[in-house]
Amino acid sequence: MSTAIAHALNEGLRSVMEEDDKVLLIGEDIGRLGGVFRVTDGLQKDFGEQRVVDAPLGEAGIVGSAIGLAMAGYRPVCEIQFDGFVFPAMNQIITQLAKYRHRSEGRVSLPVVIRIPVGGGIGAIEHHSESPEAYFAHTAGLRVVSPSSAQEAYDLIRASVRSDDPVVFLEPKHNYWLKGEIDRSAAPAPIGTAKVVRPGDDLTLVTYGALVPTAVKVAAAAAEDGRSVEVIDLRSLSPIDDATIFASVERTGRLVVAHEASQTAGLGSEIVARVQDELFYSLEAPAIRVTGYDTPYPPSRLEGDWLPGLDRILDAIDRSFTY
Amino acid sequence: MTDDLFSLLSPDGVLSDAANASVDLRGMFSDMVMSRRVDTEAIALQRQGELGLWPSMLGQEAAQVGAGRALNPRDVAFPTYREHGVAWCRGVDPVSLLGLFRGTTLGGWDPTANNFNLYTLVIGAQTLHAVGYAMGIVRDGDVGTGDPERDRAVLVFLGDGALSEGETNEAFVWAAAQNLPIVFFCQNNQWAISAPYSVQSRVPVAQRAQGFGFRGVRVDGNDVVASHAVTVEALEQARAGNGPTLIEAFTYRRNPHTTSDDDGRYREGAMTDDWTTLDPIERLRTYLTTIGTDEDFFAEVASQETELSERLRAGCRALPDPEPASSFLHTYAEMPADLERQMNDHLEYVAAGEADPA
Ligand SMILES: Cc1ncc(C[n+]2csc(CCOP(=O)(O)OP(=O)(O)O)c2C)c(N)n1
Ligand SMILES: [Mg+2]
Numbered sequence: 298m299s300t301a302i303a304h305a306l307n308e309g310l311r312s313v314m315e316e317d318d319k320v321l322l323i324g325e326d327i328g329r330l331g332g333v334f335r336v337t338d339g340l341q342k343d344f345g346e347q348r349v350v351d352a353p354l355g356e357a358g359i360v361g362s363a364i365g366l367a368m369a370g371y372r373p374v375c376e377i378q379f380d381g382f383v384f385p386a387m388n389q390i391i392t393q394l395a396k397y398r399h400r401s402e403g404r405v406s407l408p409v410v411i412r413i414p415v416g417g418g419i420g421a422i423e424h425h426s427e428s429p430e431a432y433f434a435h436t437a438g439l440r441v442v443s444p445s446s447a448q449e450a451y452d453l454i455r456a457s458v459r460s461d462d463p464v465v466f467l468e469p470k471h472n473y474w475l476k477g478e479i480d481r482s483a484a485p486a487p488i489g490t491a492k493v494v495r496p497g498d499d500l501t502l503v504t505y506g507a508l509v510p511t512a513v514k515v516a517a518a519a520a521e522d523g524r525s526v527e528v529i530d531l532r533s534l535s536p537i538d539d540a541t542i543f544a545s546v547e548r549t550g551r552l553v554v555a556h557e558a559s560q561t562a563g564l565g566s567e568i569v570a571r572v573q574d575e576l577f578y579s580l581e582a583p584a585i586r587v588t589g590y591d592t593p594y595p596p597s598r599l600e601g602d603w604l605p606g607l608d609r610i611l612d613a614i615d616r617s618f619t620y
Numbered sequence: 621m622t623d624d625l626f627s628l629l630s631p632d633g634v635l636s637d638a639a640n641a642s643v644d645l646r647g648m649f650s651d652m653v654m655s656r657r658v659d660t661e662a663i664a665l666q667r668q669g670e671l672g673l674w675p676s677m678l679g680q681e682a683a684q685v686g687a688g689r690a691l692n693p694r695d696v697a698f699p700t701y702r703e704h705g706v707a708w709c710r711g712v713d714p715v716s717l718l719g720l721f722r723g724t725t726l727g728g729w730d731p732t733a734n735n736f737n738l739y740t741l742v743i744g745a746q747t748l749h750a751v752g753y754a755m756g757i758v759r760d761g762d763v764g765t766g767d768p769e770r771d772r773a774v775l776v777f778l779g780d781g782a783l784s785e786g787e788t789n790e791a792f793v794w795a796a797a798q799n800l801p802i803v804f805f806c807q808n809n810q811w812a813i814s815a816p817y818s819v820q821s822r823v824p825v826a827q828r829a830q831g832f833g834f835r836g837v838r839v840d841g842n843d844v845v846a847s848h849a850v851t852v853e854a855l856e857q858a859r860a861g862n863g864p865t866l867i868e869a870f871t872y873r874r875n876p877h878t879t880s881d882d883d884g885r886y887r888e889g890a891m892t893d894d895w896t897t898l899d900p901i902e903r904l905r906t907y908l909t910t911i912g913t914d915e916d917f918f919a920e921v922a923s924q925e926t927e928l929s930e931r932l933r934a935g936c937r938a939l940p941d942p943e944p945a946s947s948f949l950h951t952y953a954e955m956p957a958d959l960e961r962q963m964n965d966h967l968e969y970v971a972a973g974e975a976d977p978a
Contacts, residue, residue, distance in 0.1 A: 329886040330814035353784035353820050354743055354812050382742065385786060420672045423726050424741050560962070590962050592947040597672060597723030599942055602970050609969065 299476040305447040306336045306412075306468065308479075309454035310374065314344055317372065320458055321348040323359050324376025324412075333378055334414055334473050356386035360411060364394055367407040372458055374410040381424025383413055387432070394463045395438030406461040410454075414470035415443070416507045416557050418604055420597045427594050428558035433465040434535040434567070441534040442488060443467040445509035447477035449492075449532060452485035460488055467534070469507035491538035493545065497527035500551035500614060503542060503568055505531035508555050508605070515610045524614065534564055539571060546572050550581035551617045555605050560588040582620035585613045624824075625870055626850060627840035631898050633906025639845050648689060648844045649908060650921050652681040652901045655705035657925045658714045661932045662704075662721070666879045670936050671721040675702045676875035679842070680807055682900030683869035685709060686847025687805050690855055691775055692768075693735065698750040698776040701739045702807075706777065710736040714928070715935030724939045744785030747804065750776035751791045754800035754858075763801045764861025773801040773858035775851070781812025783828065784820045792866070796833040801858040804829075804866045805851065807841060809873035814886035825868035834864040841869030842900040872898075944970045 300308070314320045321344075322337055328351040331338030341349035352359045356377060363373035377383045383390075390411070397407050417426030433441045440462050444450040450468075457464040486492070494509060495516050504512045509530045516526035527545050531537065546552050552572055554565040565586035572584055587605040595603045628639040659677050666674045677684060680702070688709025691697060699706055707717055711734050719728035720739060731737045740746040754774045757763055762772050782788050783806065795802050808825045810817050821828065829836030835857075839850045847869055854865035872895035876883040908917075948955065948963035955963070 325812075326814045328814070331885070333813070333880075351815055351819055354781035354815065355784040355786060357786045358784070384742075385744075420723060422673055422720060422723070422741060561958075590948070590966060591959050592951045593726070595947040596719075596725050596942055599944060599947060600723075602944060602966070602973070603947065608973070612969075 300447045300451075300479050301474045301476050302444065302447050302450045302468070303334055303336050303473040305450040305479055306454050307338055307340070309451045310337065310458075311340060311343075313455050313458040314340070314348065317458075318348075319370060320372045320374065321350065321366070322374045322376065323350045323352050323363055325352050325354055325359075325378050327351060327376050332376055334470065336412070336468070337376065356382060356384075357389055360386040360389040360394065360409070363409045364389060364397070364407055367409050368405065372408045374412060374458060377411060377413045379425045380413055380415045380427040380429055383411075383429060386411075390433070390439070390465075391436050395436045398462070399438060407463050408458075408461050409463045410457045410460075410466050411464070412466045412468060414473075415467045416469045416471050417594060417600050418471045418507065420600075422597070423594065426597070426600065428556065428589065430467055430534050431558055431563050434564060435562075438463070439535065440464045440488060441467065442532060443469060443506040443534060444532070445469065445472070445494075445506055445530050446475070448479050449530070451479050451481070453488065453532065456485055456488045464488070467506060471507040472510065475510065489533045489536050489538060491532055491541040492530045493527060493541065494530045495526070495528040497525040497549070499525045499549055500553065500617060501527050501529060501542070501545040501549045502553050502555065502610070502614070503529045503531060504555040505534060505564075506557075508557065511607055512555065512610065515607055515614070518607065518611060519614055524618065526614065531564075537568065537571070539575070542568065542572065543575055546576050547579050550579055552580070552584040553587060553610065553613045553617060554584065555587040555610050555613075557589050557604055559591045560586055561591050563588055582617045585617055587613045625838050625840040626846050627843045628846040628849060629843045629903055629907060631842070631903055633903045633910060635845065635907050640849060643845065643848060645845070645904065645908060646913070646917060648685055648848065649901070649904050650924070651685040651689065651705070651709055652844060652904070653921050653925060654928055655685060655708040656681050656901065657928050658704050658708060658717065658932065661929050662718060663875075663879060665718070665933065665936050666721070671718060672723055673721050673878050673880055675878045677702050677704050679872050679874035679895060679900070680809060681705050682844035683805075683807050683841035683847050683871050686844045687775060687777075687851045687867075687869070690848055690851035691735075692772065692855075694772040695855060696735045696737070696753055696772070696774050698737045698746040698753070698774065699739055700743075700746065700777050700779060700782070701741050702779070703739070703777050707736055710734040712736050715932060715939070718932070718936045719939050722936065722939055724942055744778065744782045744788040744791075747776055747778055747782070747788045747791035748794070750774045750802055751794045751800060754795070754802040755798065757801050758798070763859065766860075771859035773803060773855050775803045775805055775855065778804060778806050779812060780806060780808040780810065780817050780820060780825060781815060782806075783825060792829070792832040792834075795864040799861070799863040801861070802864045803851065803854040803858055804864065805869065806866065807869050807871055809871050811873045811877070811887070813877045813881065814883075816887075826866060829866035834866065836866045836868065838868045838870060841871030842898050842903070844900055844904060
């Protein structure tokens with residue numbers, strides 16, 4: 298039976314709540330409504346209002362109080378309603394959550410998870426389609442992950458809740474209803490590792506989140522042109538799993554990185570820099586980034602062309618092969 | 621919970637002697653009917669796929685029209701995303717309200733043209749902008765001169781949920797500390813999506829002003845006459861240099877949060893039914909009928925409504941799609957060279973796609 302990503306997250310949360318009664322959820326509208334994407338559907342009914350907390354409308358409050366709960370021995374999982382609404386919590390995330398382990402010289406862990414639906418392509422109004430991952434990846438002390446399938450969602454949310462580091466958990470909202478099989482018995486890969494989702498020999502295509510299924514389609518289309526594209530799902534945006542990327546690019550000699558977020562100081566820039574640093578002599582072509590543009594996210598009528606999709610990624614692959 | 625509300629027009633349409641005899645009740649009626657029509661029509665357009673989303677203001681017409689009509693032209697309003705009735709009173713073309721929700725723009729109107737700022741979707745953010753604007757008014761010397769052509773104030777809208785944001789509370793602190801010419805108009809529609817007001821606070825909204833050091837007033841938000849009267853008074857105090865007021869217009873969000881919301885998951889229909897009987901338009905209609913208002917007046921409003929509907933439907937479909945270059949053009953005062961390169965790549969890509977739509 299296949300499961301949608303939103304349901305896989307729900308199931309993953311439920312399972313960790315059953316296993317550990319220190320796990321609790323805090324967020325706006327997550328109780329009776331079950332969250333605007335229904336990820337927490339039914340959990341308040343089954344675990345009660347002490348463990349599934351409908352927060353007052355304040356993101357600083359959600360994250361700040363999660364920090365205090367973590368200090369008191371709990372493992373809070375926060376839900377931020379949309380990507381564009383995490384910013385009131387940024388102070389708590391950056392100045393407090395990310396730094397407390399460091400400040401306490403390793404004595405205190407803050408096992409807080411911050412779940413945020415991210416990304417565009419859903420025809421939404423402003424602040425509902427953004428990709429804020431770089432702000433978090435830039436902040437030392439946070440782990441940043443993003444699942445791309447039901448299996449990854451189930452595994453990653455469970456691993457994130459168990460992590461002793463704070464985790465920013467980015468859910469690609471465009472694919473909440475994408476279904477896939479889940480193997481619940483398999484030991485999940487440790488947090489912090491990338492995954493080759495489609496092997497190939499001629500070019501490495503690195504992406505994450507909502508663009509992973511697109512990248513797989515890109516690889517299929519490129520195969521028709523006789524090009525064998527290896528697709529890597531980053532899964533962990535911080536830290537970046539260099540080893541998996543390097544091993545691939547060393548073989549293929551070509552790299553394209555794709556993400557919805559704007560280009561400047563984005564994840565793509567970091568990956569490209571690392572690869573040229575380590576594999577300069579293995580590269581057959583310059584590494585290419587395919588990203589959102591350096592503008593605010595556009596009105597939804599323009600998002601189709603603004604977002605990097607199949608065509609723009611294929612174009613980049615063509616360009617790589619002109620070298 | 622409603623008994624300590626200031627009211628002038630009772631739910632069954634009886635007007636108190638305390639009401640100002642010179643207020644334009646017909647104008648209020650017409651504004652409420654027309655803004656409800658904007659709302660109804662927008663919901664229909666959303667259902668037809670012409671809009672992505674619409675936040676309905678059904679039931680909040682009296683609060684919005686009462687407040688909107690209290691503004692002088694030189695006063696400045698800072699709305700949330702639900703202030704369609706205030707926009708109407710300010711003379712903003714209602715078709716332009718649709719663009720944000722159709723995805724053709726992130727704004728839709730010139731915020732300086734009618735002193736009606738752009739909608740703000742990030743809860744609470746506009747409260748601080750209003751504070752800063754009021755600070756500007758003070759520095760311009762446009763407060764407390766006694767000259768009605770000169771003195772002005774800021775009217776900022778917020779919801780009951782917005783009271784929990786840190787930024788809103790900072791706005792209260794600033795407004796009080798500097799005794800600013802600002803009125804906070806909180807429509808307590810009792811819901812923040814699925815969260816009832818009890819999730820936010822244990823005391824009525826208006827009471828919260830006290831702790832910050834300014835006036836709080838609680839008014840029946842379904843009574844347009846009272847909503848207007850308290851806002852007129854609060855704005856006068858602000859313009860005169862007597863500092864801020866927090867108005868709580870106690871009302872009810874009769875529709876789901878937006879067209880995407882399913883309120884059956886978190887509230888009982890019965891409460892919505894109760895509030896339907898407290899309809900702000902019907903009570904004024906009753907009063908106007910009682911005093912023998914001419915049938916022609918109602919007929920005229922109805923025909924303006926029909927015209928408005930047609931204008932909205934046609935206007936919505938005619939809203940132009942933004943140019944692909946527009947995001948790039950408006951990001952900076954002067955486009956940086958690297959962004960210009962991105963724009964040119966993008967335009968080339970879009971043009972190639974149009975040439976070869978496969
Ligand atoms: C900072 C922020 N957090 C969360 C949201 C998501 N959100 C949109 S409307 C809303 C509820 C607002 O309630 P209220 O202030 O009472 O205004 P109403 O919608 O009732 O007019 C929420 C939580 C948001 N827009 N901004
Ligand atoms: Mg509300």
